[in-house]
Amino acid sequence: xxxxxxxxxxxxxxxxxxxxxxxxxxxxxxxxxxxxxxxxxxxxxxxxxxxxxxxxxxxxxxxxxxxxxxxxxxxxxxxxxxxxxxxxxxxxxxxxxxxxxxxxxxxxxxxxxxxxxxxxxxxxxxxxxxxxxxxxxxxxxxxxxxxxxxxxxxxxxxxxxxxxxxxxxxxxxxxxxxxxxxxxxxxxxxxxxxxxxxxxxxxxxxxxxxxxxxxxxxxxxxxxxxxxxxxxxxxxxxxxxxxxxxxxxxxxxxxxxxx
Amino acid sequence: xxxxxxxxxxxxxxxxxxxxxxxxxxxxxxxxxxxxxxxxxxxxxxxxxxxxxxxxxxxxxxxxxxxxxxxxxxxxxxxxxxxxxxxxxxxxxxxxxxxxxxxxxxxxxxxxxxxxxxxxxxxxxxxxxxxxxxxxxxxxxxxxxxxxxxxxxxxxxxxxxxxxxxxxxxxxxxxxxxxxxxxxxxxxxxxxxxxxxxxxxxxxxxxxxxxxxxxxxxxxxxxxxxxxxxxxxxxxxxxxxxxxxxxxxxxxxxxxxxxxxxxxxxxxxxxxxxxxxxxxx
Amino acid sequence: xxxxxxxxxxxxxxxxxxxxxxxxxxxxxxxxxxxxxxxxxxxxxxxxxxxxxxxxxxxxxxxxxxxxxxxxxxxxxxxxxxxxxxxxxxxxxxxxxxxxxxxxxxxxxxxxxxxxxxxxxxxxxxxxxxxxxxxxxxxxxxxxxxxxxxxxxxxxxxxxxxxxxxxxxxxxxxxxxxxxxxxxxxxxxxxxxxxxxxxxxxxxxxxxxxxxxxxxxxxxxxxxxxxxxxxxxxxxxxxxxxxxxxxxxxxxxxxxxxxxxxxxxxxxxxxxxxxxxxxxxxxxxxxxxxxxxxxxxxxxxxxxxxxxxxxxxxxxxxxxxxxxxxxxxxxxxxxxxxxxxxxxxxxxxxxxxxxxx
Numbered sequence: 064x065x066x067x068x069x070x071x072x073x074x075x076x077x078x079x080x081x082x083x084x085x086x087x088x089x090x091x092x093x094x095x096x097x098x099x100x101x102x103x104x105x106x107x108x109x110x111x112x113x114x115x116x117x118x119x120x121x122x123x124x125x126x127x128x129x130x131x132x133x134x135x136x137x138x139x140x141x142x143x144x145x146x147x148x149x150x151x152x153x154x155x156x157x158x159x160x161x162x163x164x165x166x167x168x169x170x171x172x173x174x175x176x177x178x179x180x181x182x183x184x185x186x187x188x189x190x191x192x193x194x195x196x197x198x199x200x201x202x203x204x205x206x207x208x209x210x211x212x213x214x215x216x217x218x219x220x221x222x223x224x225x226x227x228x229x230x231x232x233x234x235x236x237x238x239x240x241x242x243x244x245x246x247x248x249x250x251x252x253x254x255x256x257x258x259x260x261x262x263x264x265x266x267x268x269x270x271x272x273x274x275x276x277x278x279x280x281x282x283x284x285x286x287x288x289x290x291x292x293x294x295x296x297x298x299x300x301x302x303x304x305x306x307x308x309x310x311x312x313x314x315x316x317x318x319x320x321x322x
Numbered sequence: 323x324x325x326x327x328x329x330x331x332x333x334x335x336x337x338x339x340x341x342x343x344x345x346x347x348x349x350x351x352x353x354x355x356x357x358x359x360x361x362x363x364x365x366x367x368x369x370x371x372x373x374x375x376x377x378x379x380x381x382x383x384x385x386x387x388x389x390x391x392x393x394x395x396x397x398x399x400x401x402x403x404x405x406x407x408x409x410x411x412x413x414x415x416x417x418x419x420x421x422x423x424x425x426x427x428x429x430x431x432x433x434x435x436x437x438x439x440x441x442x443x444x445x446x447x448x449x450x451x452x453x454x455x456x457x458x459x460x461x462x463x464x465x466x467x468x469x470x471x472x473x474x475x476x477x478x479x480x481x482x483x484x485x486x487x488x489x490x491x492x493x494x495x496x497x498x499x500x501x502x503x504x505x506x507x508x509x510x511x512x513x514x515x516x517x518x519x520x521x522x523x524x525x526x527x528x529x530x531x532x533x534x535x536x537x538x539x540x541x542x543x544x545x546x547x548x549x550x551x552x553x554x555x556x557x558x559x560x561x562x563x564x565x566x567x568x569x570x571x572x573x574x575x576x577x578x579x580x581x582x583x584x585x586x587x588x589x590x591x592x593x594x595x596x597x598x599x600x601x602x603x
Numbered sequence: 604x605x606x607x608x609x610x611x612x613x614x615x616x617x618x619x620x621x622x623x624x625x626x627x628x629x630x631x632x633x634x635x636x637x638x639x640x641x642x643x644x645x646x647x648x649x650x651x652x653x654x655x656x657x658x659x660x661x662x663x664x665x666x667x668x669x670x671x672x673x674x675x676x677x678x679x680x681x682x683x684x685x686x687x688x689x690x691x692x693x694x695x696x697x698x699x700x701x702x703x704x705x706x707x708x709x710x711x712x713x714x715x716x717x718x719x720x721x722x723x724x725x726x727x728x729x730x731x732x733x734x735x736x737x738x739x740x741x742x743x744x745x746x747x748x749x750x751x752x753x754x755x756x757x758x759x760x761x762x763x764x765x766x767x768x769x770x771x772x773x774x775x776x777x778x779x780x781x782x783x784x785x786x787x788x789x790x791x792x793x794x795x796x797x798x799x800x801x802x803x804x805x806x807x808x809x810x811x812x813x814x815x816x817x818x819x820x821x822x823x824x825x826x827x828x829x830x831x832x833x834x835x836x837x838x839x840x841x842x843x844x845x846x847x848x849x850x851x852x853x854x855x856x857x858x859x860x861x862x863x864x865x866x867x868x869x870x871x872x873x874x875x876x877x878x879x880x881x882x883x884x885x886x887x888x889x890x891x892x893x894x895x896x897x898x899x900x901x902x903x904x905x906x907x908x909x910x911x912x913x914x915x916x917x918x919x920x921x922x923x924x925x926x927x928x929x930x931x932x933x934x935x936x937x938x939x940x941x942x943x944x945x946x947x948x949x950x951x952x953x954x955x956x957x958x959x960x
Contacts, residue, residue: 072409075406075424076420081443085442097438097832098856142335146336150332151602161348162343164343164347165343168347168351169540169576173347175570178680180346180349180353182687182689202342202343207488211488211528215491215492245490245495249488252426259429266676267683278675280432282648289650292434296431299430300430307422310419311416380957380960441836447837465821468821546825550822558781564679567948568704
C-alpha cells in the first residue's frame, strides 16, 4: 500500500495535468479555430491578449474583486468557524445549513436577486460591492474548510497559552492561526479562485467599465471557442507556476541560510 | 455570568458572517421570490404553477439525476482525493509543491477551455479513441463523451482540488506523535490507519464531502457541455427557464424545490454522520 | 467555486474578422458624460463587434459624433434591468425572437421609421420591418455536412434525405431546446409537410419525426460554438447550424459544406429599450445601419444577407443561389414564425423535456 501511493499520486497528477497541457498547446495554435492538434503555431493570441487594453482591464477587475472577496470571506469565515468549534450554542446544525444556502441556491437566481438590490442601491459596477457578493457565495466553502482546519487545533494548547497569561487575541494569533494555517491558506485560496472564476453574478453586477475576465471570455467566446482564452489561461498558469517556484526557492534559500 | 459572556463572544464572532448572509443574500433572495411569485404574477396562478413543477416528469428525473451524479462525484473525489491529500500531508515540501501545483492550476483555466480539453481527450476522434483505434485495440470509437461518464469525469476534475485541499488541511493537523505512539504500542499499519488516523481526519472527510456535494448540486455548465441529451440537471432547467423561457415564476419554484430537497439531504447527512466532529458540540 | 457559465442570450452566429481591433476610447473611464455622445448597444459581442467596428461603429462616430459602446448582456439581464427600472442599455442588437419576448414583456420603445433620413423605410424587407423591432440582416438554419464524408454533390439535398439514416449514415447534431428552439420545422418537412405549411407546427407530429433520428444524435447543441466545434471535430458529420456559424468554420479551414435547400430564415434585429434617454441617437444608429451603403460595406464583409433591398447587389456571392441570382434565403428558404414560437415555446419545452428523457 505504502509503495503504491506515490505511483497513484503520480498518476492522478498526470491526469490532472493532461487537460492543462492541451490548453497550453492550444494557446500557441495559429488557426482561428480551436483544433487539436493545431495545424499551425503562432503567438498571435498572446499578442491579442497583451495588446488589448480591455483584456487587461478585465484581468485587473477580476483581481481586485477576488482580493476583496478573499479577505471578506476568509475573515468572516474564520470567526464563524471559531465560534462553531470553540463555543457551544444552540442550533448549530440549523445555522450551518443557513450558511450553506448561498452555494445551494442556483446562481442565476441569486444573481438576479442581487441585481435588483444592487440597482436599488446604485451599486451596479462597484468593484467592492461585487467582491462582497462573491464573498457571500464563497463563504460556505470557506466556512467548511475552516471548520475542519480549526478542529485540528488542540484546545489544550489554547488553554495552556491562556493560563500562561496570554491574551485571547495573542493566543489566536500565535497559537491558533499557525496551526490552522494550511486550512486558512486553502480557504483563502478557494475564496480568491471562486471569485476569480465566477461568471454569472459578475455578468449581472458589473457594467462595461468593470467587466471581469470571465465575463470578457464569455463575451468573446459566445460564438466560438477562441484561442485567446487558451492564451489567457496559459498566462495565468505561468504566473502561478512562477509564484510556486519562487516560494519553494525562497524556502530553500532560508533553509540553507539557517544551516 | 460566564455562560452569558460565552454567548456574547459567540454572537460577536458569528456576526460578520450572519450579517453578510442576511443583507447580501437572504434579503435580496426573499425579495426576489416574493416579487416574482406574488407581485409580478397573479396569486391565483401560483398553486397551478407549483403543481406543474412538482408533477413534471422532467423535473423529477432531473432531481434524481442531479443528486445521483453529485453523490457519485463526491465519492469519486473522496476515493481519489484522500490518498493524494495523505501523500501531501506526509511528504516533504518539494514533492508537495508539485502536487499542489497540479491540484490548483486547473483553476486558472476558464471552465470552458478545461471542458473543451476533456472533449479533445474523450471525443470519438479524440486522444483516447484515436490511440486505441490506431493500436488496433478497438474497432469503433468508444462512447466516452456526452454521457454520465464524461459528466462525472468533468465534474470530479473540477471539484477534486476542494476535496484534496480540505483533507490536506485536516491531515496536516494530525500530530505524528500519535501515530508513532500507536505503532510503538504494537499496532500494525492498517490498524493504526483505521483506528487512529482515519478518525482524526474524519472532520476533513465530512467537510470535504459536504463541500463537493453542495457544489455539484449547482453545476450546470459541465453537464451541459459534456452530458448527453437526456442528462439534465436541475440547475440546467432553472437556467433554461430564466434565460430562454423568461419564465421566472417556474424558475423560482424549481429553485425553492431544489433548496428544500438539498436541506433535507443535509439534515439526513448530519443525522447519519458524526457531524459533531466537524461543528463541535 | 464553480459557477454556471453558459448563458444563452440569443442564438446568433458571427463571422470572425480575426482583427485585433481595440476600442478607441479609454475604457476605464466610461461614464455617461453627455447623453448625446454615447450610445450603449447590447450586441452579441466578441468578433461580431470586431467586424462591425470598422464597417459601422467607427464611420458612424465620424459622421455623427455619437460613440457606440457595445455591451454584453443576456436577455435575462435586459429583462432584469427593465424590471429594476435601470435602463443602462439603449439599443438592443439581437435575434428577432428575443426582441419579441422583450416586446411582449413591455420593454421596448416603438421604432419611429419616419425619423429615418438615410434609409427609405420602403426599402426595408417587409417581413422584418415591425413596429418594435427592425431586422438588420438575415441568415438561416442550414444543413452542414462534412465534405470528407460526403463529397460536395453527394450530401443530402433535402431534410427528407437528412432524415434517411440508411442512405446517409453518420452522427448528426441539431439544435437543443436550450438554444432557444429545437428544429421542429425541419422534422415536419422531413415528414412530408411542404415548406409553406409548416406553421402552425403540429408538435406531436414533429416530435414523432424527430424520434426517427434521435438515435443518431449524440448531442443536441445549445450554443453556436458547440455546433461548429462538433462538426469540426467530426463528432457529427451532418448537422443543422446557423449559416453564419458554418461559414466561419469553413473559412477557418474546417472541411465543411453548406446545403441551403429548404433553409429557415433567421433575423438579427435592432430594438430600443423602453425608458432609454438616447432614443434619438438609437434611431440615428439604426437608420445608419440600414442604409444601403453601410449594409453593402458591412454585410459584404460579414457574409450575411442585407435587409435593405437596395444592398442586395453587394451580397457576398457565396450567399447567392447561382440559378436565380437571389440570396439563398429568398430562393430556397422559408421564414421562421417568431410569433408562433413566442406563443408556444413553453408547450414545446414541456414536450421536449419529456421526449428527451
